[in-house]
Amino acid sequence: MTTSSLAVSECTLSSTTHANKSRHTFSSLKGKTFVVKLGGSTLEYQRMVLQDCICLHALGASIVLAHGGGPMINEWLTKLHIPICFQHGLRVTNAQTLEVVRMVLCGQINQELVAMATLLGGDVVGLCGTDGNIVQGHIADESLGFVGEIDAIHPMLVRQVIDDGYIPIIAPLGLAPNGSCLNMNADLVASRLASALQASRLTFLSDIDGIYGSDGSLVAEMNEAEAQTLIERGIITNGMIPKVNACLHALEDVPCVQIANGRTPHVLLHTLEDLPLGTRFVH
Known part of the structure; x- marks a missing residue:
């Protein structure tokens, strides 16, 4: 069995009806690009997410995986007795904290994801935003330390990796x-x-x-006005604020933007079928 065949077989769904629908849904993936953000809080479920990414890649989609690593960074900061501080959902990053951030994101998490994806049969390349000047920015706020605000994205290296048949995994x-x-x-x-x-x-x-509303129920669809109202009311707080803002910003150029639970088995396959999962952002 080839690597691609193995990748597809590993994420085949058990229900015959569901599988037939999946084949129809996944038949037109060629030429489409999907960006997936794997949050630090879902890294323990990384195997399932990587299987989905490899499967979709084998079926013709271009996949880009960006990852976080907040909980693991916190673990190392605690071990090293370095204070942990956040402002408006962003990590305050002095020089000492930045060393730990770089070590964990690039030296640990990125390499572990690449190793696991390779073991699962995927063709992947680990990258950091500093490679090829992919992510260019400036210090956002002196009080936050070495926290960057993005000035430009230079995607040439990422595109080259995709064109060469690989899945880029980006820190x-x-x-x-x-x-x-x-x-x-x-x-x-x-x-x-x-x-x-x-x-x-x-x-x-x-x-x-x-995203949950003021009544505690899951919001299936959300526009910018609704999101801002929940932020003003203190319902969307801390790290969810930059996440929601990131979703709204992307919606200007990306047709479908969604937050979903990374612990759901084959969540990426389900979201492609437009099943009622998570919160989808709309104009």
């Missing part, structure tokens, strides 16, 4: 004008990458089902 760091490294919010990197690549779909995988 969210960026370059400042002086060549220093910046800690970038992974949601915003995924959003801007999806726009730059003219992606057909951007999916944020988190450890929750989506």
